[in-house]
Amino acid sequence: MSTLFTLHPENPQTRVVDQIVAALRDGAVMLYPTDTVYAIGCDLNSKSAIQRVRQIKQFSNDKPLTFLCPSLSDIAQYAVVNDPAYRLMRRLIPGPYTFLLPTTKLVPKLVMHPKRKTTGIRVPDHPICLALLNALGNPVISTSAHFIDPSESSHAATESNVSRFELFDSLEKLVDLVIDSDVEPGNQASTILDLTTEEPIIVRRGLGWEAAAAWAVEAS
Numbered sequence: 001m002s003t004l005f006t007l008h009p010e011n012p013q014t015r016v017v018d019q020i021v022a023a024l025r026d027g028a029v030m031l032y033p034t035d036t037v038y039a040i041g042c043d044l045n046s047k048s049a050i051q052r053v054r055q056i057k058q059f060s061n062d063k064p065l066t067f068l069c070p071s072l073s074d075i076a077q078y079a080v081v082n083d084p085a086y087r088l089m090r091r092l093i094p095g096p097y098t099f100l101l102p103t104t105k106l107v108p109k110l111v112m113h114p115k116r117k118t119t120g121i122r123v124p125d126h127p128i129c130l131a132l133l134n135a136l137g138n139p140v141i142s143t144s145a146h147f148i149d150p151s152e153s154s155h156a157a158t159e160s161n162v163s164r165f166e167l168f169d170s171l172e173k174l175v176d177l178v179i180d181s182d183v184e185p186g187n188q189a190s191t192i193l194d195l196t197t198e199e200p201i202i203v204r205r206g207l208g209w210e211a212a213a214a215w216a217v218e219a220s
Contacts, residue, residue, distance in 0.1 A: 002031070002172045009033075009181040012131040021135045023177055029053055030177035031168065034068075035126040036096045036207055037144045038167055038185040040175065041068075044139040050110045056174050057143055064113040066098050066120035066190075068140045070133040075099075075121050078106050078139065085195040091215045094125035096207035100194040111141070118196055128181055144189055145171060161187050 003023075005016055024030065024043045029052050031040055040056055042049030044067050053065070069075050072089055079101035081089070089099060098120045103112045112119045122142060124130065133140055147162045148170040162170075164185050168178050191212045192204040200216040202209060 002175050002178045004168075004178045004180060006180045006182065007128050007131075009183050010127050012128050014131075014135075017131050017135050020132060020177060020179065024049075024132075024136055024140075028176040029056070029174075030179060031145055031171050031175045032128065032132070032177075032179040033126065033181045033183060033185065034129055034142060035094075035124045036186050036188060036190045038164065039142040040145045040171070041141040041143070043136060044108065044111065044141060047108065047110060050108065050141060053141055053143060054110075056171075059143075061110065062114050064119055065111045066122060066142050067111065068122050068124055068129055068133060068142045070130055071123060074139070075101075075123065078104055079119065079121055080104065081195075084200075088193070088195070088200055088215055089123075092208075092212060093123040094130075095123070096125070096188075096190045097212055098122050098190045098192045100192065100196055100203065102196060116196070120192065122190060128179065145185075148174075 005020055007013060007016055027046045027049045029040065029042045029049050031038060040053055042053055072093055075081060081101065100118050100120055103117055103119045107119050145167060147167055167185060172178060189206040191202060191206040191209040193212055193216065194201040194203050202213060
C-alpha cells in the first residue's frame with residue numbers, strides 16, 4: 001500500500017517535500033502531478049526504482065525514459081546541447097515540451113535509447129515538480145500514468161479521462177508514494193521535439209505544439 005502525501009499546488013510545504021525526497025533517495029517510486037499529466041517517477045540515480053517504473057509501464061529496456069530537470073543549465077549536464085537547440089529550448093522552457101537529445105555520461109544506460117544514445121528531457125512549469133527537483137538535487141523520471149482497469153487483463157491501461165482518485169486507486173499498489181495536489185490531472189501529454197537532427201522535428205504533437213512549431217522554424 002502506498003503512502004499518500006498532499007501538497008499545495010502553488011506553494012508546496014517544505015516539510016512534506018523533504019519527506020518525499022527522503023523516500024525517493026531510498027528508491028521509492030511515486031505517482032505525482034506535472035504540468036501535463038500525472039506521471040510515474042523516481043530518482044534518476046536509483047537503478048532499482050527505474051527498473052520498477054519499467055515494470056509498471058511494461059516497457060522493454062530499449063524504450064527510453066524521459067526525465068525532468070529544474071532548468072536549462074541542468075539539461076546541459078545530462079545532454080549535448082548545440083547552439084540551435086539551446087536557442088529553441090530557451091524560448092520554450094519551462095513548459096510542456098520534451099526534448100530528444102544526445103546523452104552525456106551522467107545518464108544511466110537504463111534510461112537512454114540503447115542504439116541512438118539519446119534521452120528525453122523536460123523542464124516542467126509546475127511548482128510541485130520544481131520543488132521536488134530542487135530538494136532532491138537529481139533529475140526525476142517522468143512517464144505518463146494511465147488508469148489500470150482491474151476488470152481487464154493484468155496491467156491493461158486505458159486512455160479515458162478519469163479522476164485523480166480513480167487513478168490513485170488503480171496504481172496505489174504499484175507505487176510507494178502518491179502525491180495529491182488537489183487538482184485533477186490533465187489529459188494532454190507533452191510535445192516531443194527531436195533536436196538530434198539538423199533541424200528540429202516535432203515527433204509528437206502535444207500540449208503547446210503550435211508554439212513549438214513556430215519557434216522551431218525560427219531556430220532552424
